Amino acid sequence: MDELILIGVFLTILLFFLGSGIWVGISLIGVSVVGMFLFTSRPVGDAMATTIWSASSSWTLTALPLFIWMGEILFRTKLSENLFRGLAPWLNRLPGGLLHVNIAGCAIFAAISGSSAATVATVGKMSIPELQRRQYPERMIIGTLAGAGTLGLLIPPSIILIIYGVTINESIAKLFMAGVFPGIMLALLFMSYVVIWSLLNRSRMPDPDPPASWGLKIRAFMELAPAALLIIAVLGSIYLGIATATEAAVLGVIGAFLIAAFQGSLTVESFRESLLGATRTSAMIALILAGSSFLSLAMGFTGLPRGLASWIGELGLSPLTLIVALTIFYIVLGCFLDGISAVVLTMAVIEPLVRQAGFDMIWFGIYLVVVVEMAQITPPIGFNLFVLQGMTGRDMDFIARAALPMFGIMILAVVVLYAVPEVATYLPHVMSQPTR
Amino acid sequence: ADKWDMPLAYSATNYHSENAIRFAAAVTEATGGALEVVAHPSGSLFKGDEIFRAVRTGQAPIGERLISALGNEDPLFEIDALPFLATSFDDAWKLYVASKPAMQELLSEKGLMLLYAVPWPPQGLYNKTPVASAADMKGVKFRAYNAATSRLAELLGAIPTKIEASELSQAFATGVADSMISSGSTGYDRKIWEHVKYWYDVQAWLPKNMVIVNKDAWNDLDAQTQGIVLGAAAMAEQAGWAKARELSDWYKEKLAENGMTVEGPSDQLKADFLKIGETMTAEWEAKAGEKGKAIVEAYRAK
Amino acid sequence: MTFLRALERGLDRLYLLSGYLAALFLVVLGVLIFISIASRALGVYMAGLTAYSGYAMIASTFLAFAYTLKSDAHIRVELFINRAGIRLRKGMEIWCHVVAAGFGSYFAFYSIRMVWVSYRFQERSEGSDAILLWIPQLAMALGTTIFAISLVHSLVRVLITPAAEIRRAPAQEIGH
Numbered sequence: 073m074d075e076l077i078l079i080g081v082f083l084t085i086l087l088f089f090l091g092s093g094i095w096v097g098i099s100l101i102g103v104s105v106v107g108m109f110l111f112t113s114r115p116v117g118d119a120m121a122t123t124i125w126s127a128s129s130s131w132t133l134t135a136l137p138l139f140i141w142m143g144e145i146l147f148r149t150k151l152s153e154n155l156f157r158g159l160a161p162w163l164n165r166l167p168g169g170l171l172h173v174n175i176a177g178c179a180i181f182a183a184i185s186g187s188s189a190a191t192v193a194t195v196g197k198m199s200i201p202e203l204q205r206r207q208y209p210e211r212m213i214i215g216t217l218a219g220a221g222t223l224g225l226l227i228p229p230s231i232i233l234i235i236y237g238v239t240i241n242e243s244i245a246k247l248f249m250a251g252v253f254p255g256i257m258l259a260l261l262f263m264s265y266v267v268i269w270s271l272l273n274r275s276r277m278p279d280p281d282p283p284a285s286w287g288l289k290i291r292a293f294m295e296l297a298p299a300a301l302l303i304i305a306v307l308g309s310i311y312l313g314i315a316t317a318t319e320a321a322v323l324g325v326i327g328a329f330l331i332a333a334f335q336g337s338l339t340v341e342s343f344r345e346s347l348l349g350a351t352r353t354s355a356m357i358a359l360i361l362a363g364s365s366f367l368s369l370a371m372g373f374t375g376l377p378r379g380l381a382s383w384i385g386e387l388g389l390s391p392l393t394l395i396v397a398l399t400i401f402y403i404v405l406g407c408f409l410d411g412i413s414a415v416v417l418t419m420a421v422i423e424p425l426v427r428q429a430g431f432d433m434i435w436f437g438i439y440l441v442v443v444v445e446m447a448q449i450t451p452p453i454g455f456n457l458f459v460l461q462g463m464t465g466r467d468m469d470f471i472a473r474a475a476l477p478m479f480g481i482m483i484l485a486v487v488v489l490y491a492v493p494e495v496a497t498y499l500p501h502v503m504s505q506p507t508r
Numbered sequence: 509a510d511k512w513d514m515p516l517a518y519s520a521t522n523y524h525s526e527n528a529i530r531f532a533a534a535v536t537e538a539t540g541g542a543l544e545v546v547a548h549p550s551g552s553l554f555k556g557d558e559i560f561r562a563v564r565t566g567q568a569p570i571g572e573r574l575i576s577a578l579g580n581e582d583p584l585f586e587i588d589a590l591p592f593l594a595t596s597f598d599d600a601w602k603l604y605v606a607s608k609p610a611m612q613e614l615l616s617e618k619g620l621m622l623l624y625a626v627p628w629p630p631q632g633l634y635n636k637t638p639v640a641s642a643a644d645m646k647g648v649k650f651r652a653y654n655a656a657t658s659r660l661a662e663l664l665g666a667i668p669t670k671i672e673a674s675e676l677s678q679a680f681a682t683g684v685a686d687s688m689i690s691s692g693s694t695g696y697d698r699k700i701w702e703h704v705k706y707w708y709d710v711q712a713w714l715p716k717n718m719v720i721v722n723k724d725a726w727n728d729l730d731a732q733t734q735g736i737v738l739g740a741a742a743m744a745e746q747a748g749w750a751k752a753r754e755l756s757d758w759y760k761e762k763l764a765e766n767g768m769t770v771e772g773p774s775d776q777l778k779a780d781f782l783k784i785g786e787t788m789t790a791e792w793e794a795k796a797g798e799k800g801k802a803i804v805e806a807y808r809a810k
Numbered sequence: 811m812t813f814l815r816a817l818e819r820g821l822d823r824l825y826l827l828s829g830y831l832a833a834l835f836l837v838v839l840g841v842l843i844f845i846s847i848a849s850r851a852l853g854v855y856m857a858g859l860t861a862y863s864g865y866a867m868i869a870s871t872f873l874a875f876a877y878t879l880k881s882d883a884h885i886r887v888e889l890f891i892n893r894a895g896i897r898l899r900k901g902m903e904i905w906c907h908v909v910a911a912g913f914g915s916y917f918a919f920y921s922i923r924m925v926w927v928s929y930r931f932q933e934r935s936e937g938s939d940a941i942l943l944w945i946p947q948l949a950m951a952l953g954t955t956i957f958a959i960s961l962v963h964s965l966v967r968v969l970i971t972p973a974a975e976i977r978r979a980p981a982q983e984i985g986h
């Protein structure tokens with residue numbers, strides 16, 4: 073099969089580039105250049121420039137640097153302590169203690185942010201130093217963050233659900249509703265894992281703080297006010313029709329500045345630092361996105377993803393085997409592509425296949441998001457891993473191993489989603505009733 | 509054997525893409541694989557706004573693009589999106605015939621060749637509340653995505669509001685927009701009936717997609733292959749226009765089935781729109797110069 | 811030697827300057843998006859805001875490529891390179907920098923070429939900004955060119971540094 077040879081060549085070159093230590097974005101550009109020279113007759117460099125220009129100047133991405141900037145500002149406010157003082161008394165006595173703050177924090181931020189990397193960056197910025205100071209095991213800090221950060225894609229607003237909805241002509245409003253319960257479910261699964269792990273590894277967990285009185289708990293709750301106001305500013309502005317999902321990020325930046333000013337942490341120096349920090353992180357992500365958009369083009373020219381997808385189609389599988397096969401397919405693809413590219417490149421062939429097998433397309437969208445979410449935490453190309461590498465300075469293999477259990481939990485979530493599709497379909501179904 | 513990658517902006521199930529995919533298959537088969545045309549729908553190769561450049565510079569030998577999107581390149585490209593100039597399939601065909609020579613010349617100057625063009629279903633007026641005349645559009649938040657739609661809103665007394673295609677459903681759901689002019693297919697694809705209840709079949713204009721070839725790639729083909737491609741293109745054009753007519757009614761049925769009020773415009777609304785159309789055509793003629801004027805005259809003379 | 815040192819100081823200043831310019835464009839991006847919300851609230855249509863936001867974003871990221879490289883904030887897989895011995899490590903660093911400088915220059919070359927083609931065809935944006943595309947594209951060409959220069963600069967640095975002195979750069983915290 074030609075596809076197998078193609079995969080082999082792409083994989084070998086990419087793994088060699090990445091493994092030898094070449095910067096990720098450059099490696100992606102490199103493997104695409106080599107792949108296109110080998111397998112197509114098109115002008116490589118011109119096509120590269122066209123694609124990267126348009127992908128990197130795309131309006132839908134503008135929310136990303138702004139959300140990163142928001143995170144940088146919030147990092148320099150007391151919001152980090154607020155969030156901890158707010159969530160800690162409530163979650164402290166759970167087995168696993170403040171690790172749950174990581175997951176709850178990501179779930180909360182997912183309701184502001186449409187992307188997974190931005191959620192990890194924003195929440196991690198606040199929680200990594202706090203958890204490290206309390207001597208939680210490094211592996212669990214990183215693992216829970218990597219996993220829970222993917223909630224940014226599942227809990228609305230979500231960039232990838234918008235792209236999926238537009239690609240296959242399904243209601244984005246319904247897709248957003250469909251993501252709510254699976255998002256909460258996944259968060260609860262992550263928390264259950266933390267509970268079980270900490271019960272089995274008591275010796276590696278720090279001693280919990282003494283239990284908090286109800287008075288303290290209520291006062292702690294008030295600490296969450298700034299975060300809550302920010303969510304209201306961002307989500308509220310979207311649902312009240314003041315701003316679109318892309319534009320709302322700037323209200324997050326303004327909200328963050330207001331919080332900083334109110335708490336007295338807004339100085340010329342903190343402004344400068346937050347701005348330059350956001351610029352660096354955005355540039356880092358932009359170089360990788362540029363490379364990844366070019367790799368998508370190179371693969372599109374070789375026809376590899378489409379070839380693979382149609383090959384799966386020819387096997388004539390039952391619904392269950394189809395889902396199993398698709399899951400494996402997207403996990404493998406997700407090792408090398410970002411979720412958005414994986415969806416865009418394959419939906420043309422996958423959509424008729426899935427419709428023919430009788431799946432609800434809203435349900436399939438949620439399934440797809442969970443599956444491509446896994447791509448965020450699988451090496452060698454996993455955005456959450458890169459962000460965490462940038463934030464902790466740990467090795468990629470350490471971070472990937474830390475995230476591995478979360479990968480298993482997401483597979484479990486796919487199983488639950490398959491067995492009980494109502495988790496995804498109930499809410500949009502209820503929502504569509506009165507319109508008829 | 510030659511291989512032509514053919515980027516398409518719209519999803520594989522859109523009738524323009526289906527038509528192009530059939531065209532690609534027909535060429536591949538008729539040439540016995542000597543020229544293999546591979547369609548790449550959903551913007552999976554190049555996105556909509558990259559395709560014109562990609563074909564022009566030879567990054568892709570062939571591709572499909574919405575003609576009126578190229579209005580910034582030359583006003584002539586906007587002719588099939590002039591509001592209320594050609595308001596039926598028959599008129600749209602006449603306008604196409606009248607504008608084709610100028611269009612071919614223009615494309616030729618840019619190193620391109622026109623293979624075929626297929627219209628979208630007529631553009632109707634979507635609104636959250638009933639519309640009996642242009643006065644009902646006063647102060648309504650009207651979706652604008654380019655200079656022309658913004659000007660149209662202005663002439664209607666509506667408030668132009670910038671909404672990108674990707675945010676259409678959300679904008680209507682959250683009240684960022686109340687109204688827009690678009691084809692029945694947009695409303696059907698986005699399930700717009702969840703948020704908007706009225707659709708008026710005003711047939712404001714019938715924009716077209718065109719399939720273009722890079723002239724260098726074209727000249728590399730032998731005469732026999734060129735003949736096969738032209739034959740397949742003529743067939744695709746015919747099939748595309750027929751399909752557009754058929755779907756136009758189908759979309760109307762689907763909008764009605766999903767609880768929308770689907771009506772023709774009132775006489776007053778029609779008259780108001782025609783007046784706006786004349787204003788905008790005159791403004792366009794001023795921009796497009798003699799060539800543009802001549803096309804409109806030729807079209808009106810038919 | 812003094813000339814080389816002056817050259818190096820000049821280059822470092824160039825990276826920093828383009829980094830500051832990028833940061834300025836991030837502010838511009840925020841302002842543009844805010845105007846887009848405000849203009850809608852006021853019922854005014856501002857042509858081309860969407861496109862200008864995109865241009866501001868690409869300027870704010872691409873102009874910062876070199877500065878980000880100098881801050882060691884671009885991501886790479888350091889699993890093997892960190893475990894290599896002194897000599898192998900220098901070899902690997904040379905390999906990485908040669909490949910990166912090569913593809914970086916390729917990237918810069920075709921970005922410049924894109925600007926040139928857009929200029930020659932007088933290509934206009936399809937958006938309502940209707941701007942001549944070569945103007946915003948300059949940011950991409952400039953950003954990738956400075957990035958390519960910084961990669962070549964780093965390569966030269968690696969080549970002239972004794973193997974024993976090439977150590978793992980200290981981990982940079984994002985936003986540090």
Ligand code: NA
Nearest residue numbers: 182224227229
């Ligand atoms: Na989200």
Ligand code: NA
Nearest residue numbers: 406447450453
């Ligand atoms: Na991955």
